[in-house]
Amino acid sequence: MANINLVNLTKSYDNTEVLHHIEGSIADGEFIVIVGPSGCGKSTLLRMIAGLETVTSGEVFIGDKMVNDVEPAHRDIAMVFQNYALYPHMSVEQNMAYGLKIRGLPKDEIAKRVREAAEILEITEYLSRKPRQLSGGQRQRVAMGRAIVRDPQVFLFDEPLSNLDAKLRVQMRLEIRKLQKRLGVTSIYVTHDQVEAMTLGDRLMVLNAGYVEQFGTPVELYQCPETVFVAGFIGSPSMNFLSVTVADGVLTLENGATVAFSNGHSGTALLGVRPESLIANPDGAVRLKVEMVEQLGANTLVHGHLEGTGTEMVASLPGIETVESGTVLRFDAPQEALHLFDAATQKRLET
Amino acid sequence: MVERRPFIVFLTHFILVVGVVAIALPIWITFVAASHSEIRMTQVPLPLWPGDQLWVNFKNTLFGNGLEGTETAPVWLMLTNSLVMAMMISIGKIAISLLSAFAIVYFKFPFRMGIFWLIFITLMLPVEVRILPTFEVVAQLGMLNSYWGLTIPLIASATATFMFRQVFLTIPDEMLESARIDGAGPMRFFWDILLPLSRTNIAALFVILFIYGWNQYLWPLLITTDQDMTTIVISIKQMLEVAEASPQWNIVMMVALLAMLPPILVVIGMQKLFVQGLTETDK
Incomplete structure (x- = not known):
């Protein structure tokens, strides 16, 4: 478990600044949703926290440690991707165990963790299947399972529900919320869907064109929007x-x-x-x-x-x-x- | 193409039958010739149905010296030479092009695109074009009459590098990122993720390259002077050049049959993967 601090974070591509001086502190166990229209830089911000994008200036802290130059594998995070990014040639079990295997955990420990995660997500019966034999919702669960077995300090979600149909999306949304509360792991979730953002987040960070428009609880954002953009973006x-x-x-x-x-x-x-x-x-x-x-x-x-x-x-x-x-x-x-x-x-x- | 008119059906079948006959007839004649005695093969008319000498010819060819009364290497040795050459060429080509495609797609280094185009340009320089300088280099390195000399100049492959580059580009970036978060280093990612995902493409390429290697003629002809290093394809040609006698057709045809066998086995054995590798797009 850890808190996260973003200090004056900036990202530029070829001298074009796409994220401007992002500040934010996230408490231990909090569920933060970064929300904004497409192209606002929300995925870039998440990937900077994950370590998949370099930081142009500013600092990212996970726990008390500055992680700007730490490899993603050593940041003690787990990420769920939009397209799940499951390894197609491995079974569900191998997919979930892969990270642990690389970390050199003993076999019985790996088996135990995979079994526990599979039980939480109710995917025990699919463990020996390949990802292509699963439906979208089941793949989504496997992707979450892969994150859970790592027992990380931070979960990162990059629009994990946008490939699912509307009904399943609502159902998975609730499950993610319950799971996060149960595990109590600090989570950052990126979405462009304001309903998803309002229902999931303890606090929402609204991004627009690389600027933080407002960072607050869903109710604050609804009742007291700081800018015209937030006012227009939240609520339907x-x-x-x-x-x-x-x-x-x-x-x-x-x-x-x-x-x-x-x-x-x-x-x-x-x-x-x-x-x-x-x-x-x-x-x-x-x-x-x-x-x-x-x-x-x-x-x-x-x-x-x-x-x-x-x-x-x-x-x-x-x-x-x-x-x-x-x-x-x-x-x-x-x-x-x-x-x-x-x-x-x-x-x-x-x- | 769901039309079912009798004439079209007839025409398509006719074309197919002609095609099959055109391919199968020479092979049939080879087989028939390989099953008769030497004497029978010198008499007109030539036989059209198999004789009873197949096994005798087979034994004499494979374990004897091939032709009677000559100093050529035994045919099994030539088959081995060809097999080693074809395997070294195909495995070497696949290994090198996998690694170079991996470097070009997944690593950022100075002049990356320049190097890619440099590799691509070598497409225009097959062995036949650069045969003199390449021979010179191989000779200087003392690799004449060796497996290394036979294979190394043929191993570098722009086509295969290009193909693997395209395969790697179809693999989503998230796969790499996911592996990075899982803690897999570059080589681990290569072994655990990229190789299994390109399995079918590797198989398809192996089939093509094995046949390419097996059928090499010009290069082995130049590089091997020692009878013990001759490949089977060359030996067929040599067997026809007998002075002051008619060629021993039964033996020559048996050698031809034997030379056809390994490529056929490779194709049959890898058929399923081969088709998948050329058609499958789902990654």
Whole structure:
């Protein structure tokens, strides 16, 4: 078990910086999810922690040891890859035992560890099979088993569920979470799927274009996003953004509607409000002209524009609602559900 | 090609039958000739059905001197020479090209691509082109009339290096990374992961190279003057050049049959792997 510290970590390829001054400290036993759109550098960051990519500047600590120049094998980590990277010519058992064999563990110790891991993951009956004889979910388990038998200080997951179908993904997600809690091993998990991130992580590190946008618990990220990017990235459907002018405790929307809002700021800003925070109210200030309706069963998504402007908006109504396109719905939102961002810096304007 | 018109069926079968006859007839004649006595082979018309001398010819050829009244090496020795040469060439080629492809694909070193192209360019320089300088080098090294002289100049292989490079490139990078995390060093990765994954390709290449080595004619002809180092392919030619007599066709044909046998055995033995190696893409 170990804590991990990332100190001013930077990565460049041919003088192009792709990761900028990443800072973060991860406590022992924590489950951290690094999340962001594709190309944001999240896999690169994980691979730097694993030792598969060199560190351009800054330091990676695992435990109390600076591991910048330590070979992956000696970092006491285990990694689960997106395509599993199982050795196709070895049986499941040999796949799991390979790392231990190289480390020179005695045969009966290897057999014991493999058997234990196989029991935890319920793959005992497949031990003698080859990876190609297994389904995607089973291969995923074997890949996890290979990580578990090493008994490492840190688990690293690189989008391990993205090759599975939706149902299996949800199931494996829960299993990974339970397994991590049971083993108590510090884990870092990379994904582009914000639902996966929200459900798995103790804390989330949101990366965008090589910068850490925010590092916090899922609830913090949802309730108090620090930047426009985090606000739009976390939550589905994503947050609505409306340009507003703030003056004397009143927000003026583009179409002239006003909302009372006590905040010390004044001038133009960006108002963020989640679709599920919009509450239908016949006297509401926000007027939404409906264009399209999505029935999801548990709720109804109403897509449209802020009346009189081109600003797109989505509202989420509870239950099944029938709404004709072209009608105008009026909404209100409680003040605590309104997020104000600086239009220029995209940063949150604190109340 | 799922059309089933009678004419097409007839045509395709006709072409196939003609092809089979064209290949099989000479082999049949060889076999028939090898089963008659020397006297019978000088009489016209030549026999078209096997005689009763097959076993006698076989014994005389393999353990005698081949031709009666000559000083040539026994045929079993020539077969051994050919076998050793073909094995050394194919194993040597495979070993060297595996290692060079491994270096080119998995290691970063200065002029890596330059070296790759240098190897690739040697494709344009087969033995026939560089025969004089190569002979000179082998002679200077004192390797005339030895297995080393027979095989070493033929071992370096750009084709095989290129093929293994392509095979290695299809193996996902994660395999290497996974092995690195498991603690496997470069040679360990090579032995434990790369070699087993290229098994079928190695087998396919072995078949091709064995036949290439076995059929070598020009180079062994130059490099071996000692009768004890002659290869079987050369000896067939030599047996036909008898002064003031007609060739002993029954013996010559028996030698030809024997010379055909090892490549056939290799092909049959490795058929399954051979086909897999040339067609399989799943890694």
